[in-house]
Amino acid sequence: MRKNKQVITSTGVAVREKPLGLRIWNNRGYYLMFLPVFIFVIIMNYWPMLGIRYAFYDYKPVGQPDWVGLEHFSKMFSTSAFWTAFKNTLELSIVRLLITTFASVIISVFLNEMGNLMAKKTLQTVIYLPHFMSWAVVASIFSLLLSPSSTGMVNGWLKDLGFIAQEQSGIYFLADSKWWRPIFYGINIWKETGWGTIIFLATLSGINPELYEAADIDGATRMQKIRYVTFPALSNTIITVLILNLAKVMNMFEPVFVLYNNAVYDVSDVISTYVYRQTFAIALPNYGYSTAVGLFKSLVGGALVLICNWASKKTRGRGIV
Amino acid sequence: MKKKLVSMLLTAAMVASLAACGGESAEPAADSGNSETAAPAETQEAPAQDSAAETPAAPAEGGYKLEKINMVVDGNLSATLDNGQADFEKQWEEAVGVDIQIQQLDHSGYTDAVGRLFASGDYPDVMIMPADILGQYLPTVLLWDITEAYDNADFQNRMLLPAINEALRVKGSGRLYGFSPTYGNGCVTYVKKAWMDALGINVDDIKTYDDYYTMLKRFHEEDPDGNGINGDTYGVVAAGFIGNEAPYINYLPEFWQDAYPALIQGSDGIWYDGFQTEETKAALLRLQKAYAEGLIDPETLTASTKIAREKWYSNDQKGSCGVFTYWAGRWYQTLTNNFVKNDVDPELVQLPPIEEVGAYINREAPVWVIIDDGDGDNAREQAIFDAFFETMMDGDVVQTLWTYGAEDVHWSIHAEEFVTNPDDPEKRKEYSYEEGVFHLKPSITDPNSLWAKNLFDPNLVVCELTNGYGDPSDLLVTGSKFFSEHSKDAPMSPVSETYTNESGTIYDAKLAVITSVVIDGGDVDAAMQTYVSTVGSIIDQCLSELNG
Numbered sequence: 001m002r003k004n005k006q007v008i009t010s011t012g013v014a015v016r017e018k019p020l021g022l023r024i025w026n027n028r029g030y031y032l033m034f035l036p037v038f039i040f041v042i043i044m045n046y047w048p049m050l051g052i053r054y055a056f057y058d059y060k061p062v063g064q065p066d067w068v069g070l071e072h073f074s075k076m077f078s079t080s081a082f083w084t085a086f087k088n089t090l091e092l093s094i095v096r097l098l099i100t101t102f103a104s105v106i107i108s109v110f111l112n113e114m115g116n117l118m119a120k121k122t123l124q125t126v127i128y129l130p131h132f133m134s135w136a137v138v139a140s141i142f143s144l145l146l147s148p149s150s151t152g153m154v155n156g157w158l159k160d161l162g163f164i165a166q167e168q169s170g171i172y173f174l175a176d177s178k179w180w181r182p183i184f185y186g187i188n189i190w191k192e193t194g195w196g197t198i199i200f201l202a203t204l205s206g207i208n209p210e211l212y213e214a215a216d217i218d219g220a221t222r223m224q225k226i227r228y229v230t231f232p233a234l235s236n237t238i239i240t241v242l243i244l245n246l247a248k249v250m251n252m253f254e255p256v257f258v259l260y261n262n263a264v265y266d267v268s269d270v271i272s273t274y275v276y277r278q279t280f281a282i283a284l285p286n287y288g289y290s291t292a293v294g295l296f297k298s299l300v301g302g303a304l305v306l307i308c309n310w311a312s313k314k315t316r317g318r319g320i321v
Numbered sequence: 322m323k324k325k326l327v328s329m330l331l332t333a334a335m336v337a338s339l340a341a342c343g344g345e346s347a348e349p350a351a352d353s354g355n356s357e358t359a360a361p362a363e364t365q366e367a368p369a370q371d372s373a374a375e376t377p378a379a380p381a382e383g384g385y386k387l388e389k390i391n392m393v394v395d396g397n398l399s400a401t402l403d404n405g406q407a408d409f410e411k412q413w414e415e416a417v418g419v420d421i422q423i424q425q426l427d428h429s430g431y432t433d434a435v436g437r438l439f440a441s442g443d444y445p446d447v448m449i450m451p452a453d454i455l456g457q458y459l460p461t462v463l464l465w466d467i468t469e470a471y472d473n474a475d476f477q478n479r480m481l482l483p484a485i486n487e488a489l490r491v492k493g494s495g496r497l498y499g500f501s502p503t504y505g506n507g508c509v510t511y512v513k514k515a516w517m518d519a520l521g522i523n524v525d526d527i528k529t530y531d532d533y534y535t536m537l538k539r540f541h542e543e544d545p546d547g548n549g550i551n552g553d554t555y556g557v558v559a560a561g562f563i564g565n566e567a568p569y570i571n572y573l574p575e576f577w578q579d580a581y582p583a584l585i586q587g588s589d590g591i592w593y594d595g596f597q598t599e600e601t602k603a604a605l606l607r608l609q610k611a612y613a614e615g616l617i618d619p620e621t622l623t624a625s626t627k628i629a630r631e632k633w634y635s636n637d638q639k640g641s642c643g644v645f646t647y648w649a650g651r652w653y654q655t656l657t658n659n660f661v662k663n664d665v666d667p668e669l670v671q672l673p674p675i676e677e678v679g680a681y682i683n684r685e686a687p688v689w690v691i692i693d694d695g696d697g698d699n700a701r702e703q704a705i706f707d708a709f710f711e712t713m714m715d716g717d718v719v720q721t722l723w724t725y726g727a728e729d730v731h732w733s734i735h736a737e738e739f740v741t742n743p744d745d746p747e748k749r750k751e752y753s754y755e756e757g758v759f760h761l762k763p764s765i766t767d768p769n770s771l772w773a774k775n776l777f778d779p780n781l782v783v784c785e786l787t788n789g790y791g792d793p794s795d796l797l798v799t800g801s802k803f804f805s806e807h808s809k810d811a812p813m814s815p816v817s818e819t820y821t822n823e824s825g826t827i828y829d830a831k832l833a834v835i836t837s838v839v840i841d842g843g844d845v846d847a848a849m850q851t852y853v854s855t856v857g858s859i860i861d862q863c864l865s866e867l868n869g
Contacts, residue, residue, distance in 0.1 A: 060461075061435075061436045061437070061438075061439030061440040062439050062458070062461040062463045063461055079826075080855065081826070081829065143623075147620060148619040148620065149555070149618055149619055149620055149640045150552075150553040150554070150639060150640040151637075151639060151640035166552070167552060169615050169619060170619070172619055172622070172840070174623070175619075175622050175623060175836075175840060261622065261623045262622075262829070262832035262833070262836060263622055263623075263832075263836040263840055265829065265832075265833065277825055277829065278825055278826075279433070279436075280430070280432075280433035280436070281433070281565070281825045281828070282432075282821070282822075282824045282825040283432050283436070283453070283454040283457045283458070283821065283824065284436065284454075284457045284458065284461070284821045284822075285433070285436050285825075286822055287440060
């Protein structure tokens with residue numbers, strides 16, 4: 001007869017562990033409540049993963065899938081457009097993450113230093129609002145503002161201020177490889193920085209006021225208090241935010257999709273938009289190839305999660321997964 | 322207790338969401354199966370539920386009793402859900418005696434929506450397909466061979482334009498897999514009459530590319546809109562420098578001229594890549610020069626057709642253009658209506674093709690296809706042909722439904738009076754019709770405009786209406802006549818497996834060349850060399866399949 005192992009309860013008492021079946025029965029209410037979640041996850045998250053197998057097939061909207069082995073991966077790795085998209089995905093995502101996090105930290109500190117509560121709350125509301133606009137709307141607004149035609153507001157200002165000659169054409173910001181990325185980052189800062197401040201403001205509100213009082217007694221200036229009290233207190237949160245978001249860098253799609261165009265593929269095309277075009281821009285798409293690219297993207301994303309987990313353990317003493 | 326209650330509610334919500342997901346996905350599958358699997362079983366029973374036996378949908382020669390047709394269509398069907406589709410559907414069902422389920426997909430994303438539909442296994446019975454896509458679906462054996470059904474169709478004796486469908490036959494075998502009820506139509510170049518008058522330009526003087534170019538230059542550099550500012554207008558706007566579907570060049574024909582930047586069959590029957598020709602290079606240089614001089618609206622690179630249209634007839638003409646090449650016939654009327662709506666001088670001039678263009682391009686007509694269920698028995702497919710295609714061209718009730726929409730909803734022959742723009746003294750127009758006179762009614766979604774057509778442009782249809790119902794729009798008739806007098810047929814689209822697989826990559830490579838040359842002012846030979854190094858081997862493979 002198998003002997004049940006002992007477990008230590010929260011009060012430190014050693015008791016014999018009950019059999020699994022009995023434990024489930026005793027907690028049947030919780031298991032019953034968990035069951036729909038379990039089914040939901042299986043159906044919505046794991047069942048679709050069976051489609052991964054099509055990365056090894058020629059799979060078109062009509063007809064039966066044909067096994068092609070690693071042919072799609074071979075084609076993918078030999079296609080320059082794929083590597084351009086891969087490089088852009090990493091560059092755009094990481095730079096966007098760094099600058100929006102940096103901007104969020106700076107704005108959080110400024111908000112934290114504001115003495116007028118009404119002004120602080122108003123400003124917070126104003127900078128949160130862009131987050132709630134859809135990317136499609138944001139793209140439409142900025143396309144109008146940055147239009148190169150005579151109706152474009154930014155180009156109009158540049159002409160009025162003499163940066164561009166009146167008879168000269170306006171700058172096509174969204175169709176010029178030199179300008180597209182700065183504009184992209186700028187729009188991202190405008191849209192997401194406010195929302196990003198929430199977590200940092202929460203951290204700032206948790207800093208022990210005695211630290212500031214001690215700094216005051218030591219004769220620290222406001223800048224010194226920010227440097228020696230505020231920033232160190234934020235550092236752990238900054239690293240957590242960076243690590244958590246780093247795991248998602250391969251998933252960039254919507255902000256790029258609504259702002260890019262064929263003139264700037266070299267600096268804007270990311271893996272998701274590349275897959276989109278390969279899948280939906282042709283009459284009889286080969287879903288096998290799209291799946292292969294998607295699978296590769298998922299593998300890289302999975303590797304990034306593991307790297308971030310490792311980095312988290314190193315820096316914070318605990319992992320994120 | 323409170324927590325338990327919340328937990329139970331959350332659990333119930335989760336279960337409900339799962340059930341809802343299951344319900345949504347199961348329903349189309351069941352519908353889809355209805356016509357393909359359930360129908361044969363029904364042929365065993367004598368249908369006695371309605372008067373279908375007296376209708377064109379009576380059991381076909383094979384004894385097949387068709388009960389329902391699932392139809393997929395793009396945005397060309399004007400009777401949308403908001404615009405009287407239910408009435409159209411009801412009247413069609415009454416006339417034909419078969420249920421019809423209309424699934425109208427987004428027009429701009431139609432191609433990929435069709436792909437997704439097929440991938441989900443949700444096959445319709447009939448659907449509309451652009452001609453270039455038809456070619457790509459031919460090798461899939463998904464499309465029913467309509468050759469015999471078409472050759473023996475009753476509408477053959479009313480056929481006015483047989484060449485349209487003859488051109489769809491597969492070279493060599495002569496088999497036919499789709500039916501086109503209209504010819505393709507194409508784009509013509511419209512010029513704002515008010516702008517021409519303001520600058521003293523006469524349309525008869527625009528005969529060559531140089532004349533055309535000079536006109537664009539004056540539209541850009543002078544003040545055609547009369548707002549006192551020179552240089553705030555452009556010559557021409559388009560939705561892209563090249564289209565993503567055949568015939569590719571129809572929005573800027575004056576610049577492309579004799580170039581055809583796609584796989585094309587020469588007069589000797591040999592396929593070649595028209596994009597790599599000297600004609601295309603010359604066209605790119607023309608576009609480059611015009612773009613650099615500001616004659617082409619810079620947003621042409623990214624504009625959709627909707628944006629290009631709206632810029633053209635915008636209420637504020639600052640930043641607008643004098644020239645716009647767009648669809649002939651019905652659009653002549655529609656564009657004019659939009660100018661009226663926006664309080665802009667509505668008079669448009671149709672520019673006869675300049676010498677270098679010769680003729681506008683009549684695109685390959687979109688076709689209707691029947692999806693083969695692959696059971697080896699043609700009874701179901703023949704029944705669909707009889708119920709759908711034969712009635713579509715009956716010259717009377719059903720053809721009128723497809724042409725003008727539902728009676729007393731979109732059009733009428735009953736005496737009535739109505740007013741459009743009743744609150745605007747300048748635009749107000751009164752209409753009065755006597756009993757028996759065919760007329761179009763106000764649009765449901767825009768009561769200040771008259772309804773124009775349903776699916777068929779009456780001037781493009783291959784079999785004429787025998788009931789004498791005609792669209793009273795002068796502009797539509799004038800526009801269609803102008804186009805038919807100044808057009809030539811588009812080259813045939815290629816059918817090649819490699820092209821089917823790689824058309825997206827090839828298109829991207831072409832766009833890269835166009836951007837490099839036209840927008841960035843790059844060297845055309847260098848850009849073309851990049852094109853060859855990027856997709857040259859793919860093009861060679863396509864040509865080898867096409868010429869093999």
